[in-house]
Amino acid sequence: MALEWEQVVVDSADPVALGRWWASALGWTVVHDAPDEFEIRLSADRLPGLLFVPVPERKQIKNRLHLDFRPDDQAAEVDRLIAHGARRADVGQDGASWVVLADPEGNEFCVLSQRSDP
Template identity: 75%
Template sequence: MALQWEQTVVDAADPAALGRWWADALGWVPVTEEPDEYEIRAAPDRLPGLVFVPVSDGKVVKNRLHLDFRPDDQSAEVARLLALGAHHADVGQGDSSWVVLADPEGNEFCVLSSRRR
């Protein structure tokens, strides 16, 4: 296949601050630290990356695209992310097995239940 997923772009009021938050949350490393582009990856030569770019308008509605994460321990991971500055988000999920959180700029993401062994 000739098509490779390079990165996901995230609009941000403060790309560097949000990029650093996600780097801490994921344990990833910065690979580009420019005023108009802050990119992080799991390792410098590993794709895909997350690229944070500046926008002047604020987030208004639920994201049309969000990331899902599968932890070993959902409760511990939710607590860790909340301690880093995430907050709970209600996107109409109701009673579900996943937890919806939002990063410091309000971008929603899900922490799924732990995989059954």
């Protein structure tokens, strides 16, 4: 059996607004723009994507699944994302080498430290 990872689905109060925020933050391409399904990908022909869908309830607890990003410069990327509308989040990561941020709807994601050479 062969499986291809199509996308990660993100529950959202406002899929279009949150999807546009992530598209801008990541520099990704919008591949589907509708009020009930807003999908972005690195490029139109690359998988996986992020699919934002509406749900009636707001986020209430820490995510059970989150995205990790590894930048060339962690501090610069954290500053850029905060200026873009992310905020720092505390999920009990004291002393960790990564920084936890949250998007405008409160979904946590991590900005990892630079990869050290093996």
